[in-house]
Amino acid sequence: MATLNLYSSGSIQSQFCDNLLKTLPSNFEVCLFTNSGAEANDLALQLARRYTGCDGVAVLENAFHGAVKSVIEISPAALQRQNLAIMPWVHVLPYPDTYRSPSSPSKVSESEIVDTCFHEAKSILDKARKNGAKIGCFVSETILVIQGVIVPPRNWLSKIYSYIRQIGGLVIADEIQTGMGRCGSHFWGFQSQGVIPDIITIGKPIGNGYPIAAVVTSRSIAQSIQNLHEEYLCCSVAAAVGKSVLDVLHEEKLMMNAEKMGHRLREGLHILKHRHRWIGDVRGIGMITGLEIVWCKEEKRPAPEVTEKICYRLREEHILAENGGVYGNVVIFVPPLCLSVEDVTKILDILNKIFCELEVSESEELYQLLGSQSESNESSSQEYRWQENLEGVIAGGSSYYSLD
């Protein structure tokens, strides 16, 4: 760090920018750097407003884009948590959750869900515009990780993007969780959705732990604020970190690994879903996976308490997952892109063990309830049988979903 900070000539910054731009379509020409994803979203908002001259921002229900004031204002999830009112210039749009949609795909097609959701969004925007709102931009993740890993159905994002542009707004893609190869099939989440935004914001993985984030956009949008380049340069240490991250992603073929290991993880989770009653849905893309935990598969009633227990037990086993989603009932896995086959097997083994424990402890609770009602003297032998059952299920478990 000392060497880079003192002696760097600036070429490391331009190498980093060039390499980053090479991963993007040609409309992305300028990189502006910040220290956090929230600051990147703040800058993206400033740019969109200045470029369009319009203040209104369209966002998705339950979205989160960071924890600085301007960005909390466009983060319904944060506003709700902090009990804050939504600003009149923020317009909150629905998104298509094909698992929870009242018209789920078992009854209607995915394209009908997309159409219904899009028309709802369009009428919210039309009503707002009739009341004088001027929409400067639409901000969203391209895979809705915060909402519980919702992979948008085909065409939904492209419909929203084109309508926003039609009414004079810009489109900002928050790629803070989804970018940098995590989607596996594509380097950026927006590419997996077949859309091209006007501005993207990049955070967390761009520095692999080092505090750096970026806004990337066209020259004309960047020029809407004067001298922006000088204010949003990155220091040479940050540039060296960012350049190395891109090099390692490329050299170690981590994007391909994200695709393969993510697929493998979800295949295993689908098998667990058939074995354990708690798993309502398994979904994701690349190395972003959501496991929706419910009390009952038919009713889909969210089970946030169970989800918290699962994440806590995973942590005890040294596996980090987040209990997120709108109801706090989605186990979200966004592991490092270098995950190995052995890691995936370990995650599946441990999850299987945890689900078996949950089933046994639930049965024990029920048994105790029944036991307290009828004074049975069989209790110790029954308890022994539950224990035996647990060990049996766990022992049979790993071979059941072995993928080799």
Ligand SMILES: Cc1ncc(COP(=O)(O)O)c(C=O)c1O
């Ligand atoms: C989708 C999304 N956008 C933005 C942010 C904010 O990034 P940072 O924590 O770097 O400010 C986060 C953080 O969790 C995020 O998940």
